Amino acid sequence: MGTNVFYETFSFTISAADMYTFAFSGVDDLTAALYGGGFDPAAPCANILAYNDDGNGNLDPLIIIQLDLVPGDYTMVITTFGNGATSDYTMDISSANGGQVFAAGGGGGSSDAPLVDNGSSDACGIETYAVSQADFTCANVGPNEVTLTVTDVNGNSSTCTATVTVEDNIAPEIVVTPQTVVLSNANGTATLTVADLATATDICGIASLTASQLLFTCEDIGEVEVIITATDVNGNVTTAPVIVTVQFLQPNLSCIGEINLTLNDDCQGLLIPRMVLTGNVACLDVFGFDITVMDSDPSNG
Numbered sequence: 602m603g604t605n606v607f608y609e610t611f612s613f614t615i616s617a618a619d620m621y622t623f624a625f626s627g628v629d630d631l632t633a634a635l636y637g638g639g640f641d642p643a644a645p646c647a648n649i650l651a652y653n654d655d656g657n658g659n660l661d662p663l664i665i666i667q668l669d670l671v672p673g674d675y676t677m678v679i680t681t682f683g684n685g686a687t688s689d690y691t692m693d694i695s696s697a698n699g700g701q702v703f704a705a706g707g708g709g710g711s712s713d714a715p716l717v718d719n720g721s722s723d724a725c726g727i728e729t730y731a732v733s734q735a736d737f738t739c740a741n742v743g744p745n746e747v748t749l750t751v752t753d754v755n756g757n758s759s760t761c762t763a764t765v766t767v768e769d770n771i772a773p774e775i776v777v778t779p780q781t782v783v784l785s786n787a788n789g790t791a792t793l794t795v796a797d798l799a800t801a802t803d804i805c806g807i808a809s810l811t812a813s814q815l816l817f818t819c820e821d822i823g824e825v826e827v828i829i830t831a832t833d834v835n836g837n838v839t840t841a842p843v844i845v846t847v848q849f850l851q852p853n854l855s856c857i858g859e860i861n862l863t864l865n866d867d868c869q870g871l872l873i874p875r876m877v878l879t880g881n882v883a884c885l886d887v888f889g890f891d892i893t894v895m896d897s898d899p900s901n902g
Contacts, residue, residue, distance in 0.1 A: 608642075608678055608679065608680035609678070609679045609680070610640055610676055610677065610678050610679075611676065611677040611679070611692070612639070612674065612675070612676045612677075613674075613675055613676075613677070613702050614672075614673070614674050614675070614702070615670050615671065615672050615673055615674075615675060615700065615701075615702060616672060616700055616701040616702070617672060617698075617699075617700040617701070618669070618670070618671045618672060618700070619669070619670065619696040619697055619698050619699070619700030620667065620668070620669050620670075620696065620697035620698070621667070621668065621669075621670050621694065621695070621696050621697075621700060621702070622665060622666070622667045622693075622694070622695045622696070622697075623635070623665070623666045623667070623677065623692060623693075623694055624663060624664070624665050624692070624693045624694075624695075625663070625664040625665075625679070625690055625691070625692050625693075626663050626664075626690065626691050626693070631654065631664050631679065631681060631690060632652075632653075632654035632664075632679070632680050632681060633652070633653055633654070633664055633666055633677060633678070633679050634649055634651070634652045634677070634678045635649070635650045635651045635652070635666055635668075635675060635676075635677050635678075636648045636649055636650060636675065636676045636677075636678065637650050637673070637674075637675060638673075638674055638675070638676065639674070639676050640676040640678050645678075650668065650675075651666045651668050652666075653665065653666050670700075677692075679692075693766065695768055695770065697770065698771065699771065699804075721749075721751045721759075723751075723753040723754075723757075725753055725754050725755055726753060726754045727751055727752070727753055727754070728752050728753055728754045728756075729751070729752045730749065730750075730751055731749070731750045731751075731752070732747050732748065732749050732750075733747055733748040733749075733750075734747050734765075737765065737767045739769060739804065739805035739806070739834075739835075741767045742767045742768065742769050742805065742835055743766065743767060744764050744765070744766050745764065745765045745766070745767060746762055746763075746764055746765075747762065747763050747764070747765050748760055748761070748762050749761050749762070749763060769804070769805050769833070769835040769837065770837065771803070771804055771805075771837065772803075772833070772837040772838065772839040773801045773802065773803040773807055773831040773832070773833045773837065773838075773839045774801065774802050774803070774831075774839065775799050775800070775801045775829055775831050775839055775840075775841040776799065776800050776801075777798060777799045777829060777841050777842070777843035778797070778798060778799065778800075778843065779843055779844045779845070779846070780793060780797055780798060780843075780845050780846070781845070781846040781847075781848060782817055782845060782846070782847055782848070783848050783849065783850060784817070784818070784819060784822070784847065784848070784849045784850070784883065784884060785883065786850055786852075786883055787883065788883060789818055789819040789849070789883035789884045790816060790817065790818050791816075791817045791847065792815060792816050792817070793812075793815050793817075793845065794815065795810050795811060795812045795815070795829070798812055798827060798829060798843050798845070799812070799829040799831075799841065799843060801829075801831035801839070803831070803833040803834075803837070805833055805834050805835055806833060806834045807831060807832070807833055807834070808832045808833055808834045809830075809831070809832045810829070810830070810831050810832075811829070811830045812827050812828070812829055812830075813827050813828040813829075813830075814827050814845075815827075817845065817847045819849070819883065819884035821845075821847045822847050822848070822849055822884070823846070823847060824844050824845070824846050824847075825844070825845045825846075825847055826842050826843075826844060827842070827843050827844075827845055828840055828841075828842055829841045829842070829843055849883075849884050852884075852885070854878045854879065855878070855879050856877055856878060856879075857876070857877050857878070857879060860876055860877060862876075
């Protein structure tokens with residue numbers, strides 16, 4: 602005598618190569634298996650691509666199957682680990698780069714049943730499936746209530762509602778532009794704007810574009826790595842480095858002919874470059890100088 606096995610199948614078509622995630626929630630003791638093409642109950646190991654269940658003894662309220670798929674037909678088989686009847690559950694499908702999943706049609710005149718259909722059937726055959734909304738954009742990010750209307754070959758109709766959750770998981774793209782700045786002789790600074798360093802694009806729009814540094818001083822002479830951060834309207838974030846080369850004008854310096862320096866009780870005094878040089882001296886303090894004091898008065902010992 603054979604054993605009765607209860608299972609549900611969901612056949613669908615992948616539109617584009619992508620990383621797809623199938624997340625099942627709302628029920629414990631769930632088993633999910635993904636097959637390339639169709640599912641043959643007589644050969645349950647044929648064409649299987651991925652499998653996940655609660656067979657470890659710990660009932661998990663969330664089962665996830667995630668893998669790279671190419672365009673084609675697939676079948677998801679859902680049952681329980683104990684091969685009993687399944688209860689209500691939710692299957693969320695998402696892709697990394699916008700790939701779409703289309704449910705395969707049931708009997709009747711429609712070749713493609715909407716993804717929100719969860720197994721509508723009719724004794725005489727289904728003629729059409731219609732949804733109140735089939736196309737979704739960035740304006741629909743979040744939960745959306747969709748009404749499914751199923752009509753059989755004799756004109757009888759039934760409706761139900763489903764929630765379609767639209768997610769934006771695509772991060773912004775940043776294009777950076779390295780810059781060279783020359784410090785001002787007046788105060789030894791230079792300033793850039795974010796627009797000088799980078800632009801950003803996103804399918805749903807950019808909320809903010811910032812830079813880790815926009816003001817450059819004498820301390821930054823050389824190459825400085827600036828981090829650009831782009832955030833889209835749905836909170837996805839991308840960062841990218843860009844190099845700013847900080848330069849300074851060669852100072853036009855001349856020496857002061859004579860200065861007066863007061864020594865302390867130990868016959869010591871501090872002499873700095875600014876006391877003996879004139880000209881463009883904004884960045885003098887970051888460079889090293891050798892100052893040689895020559896005393897030609899023999900009376901000073």
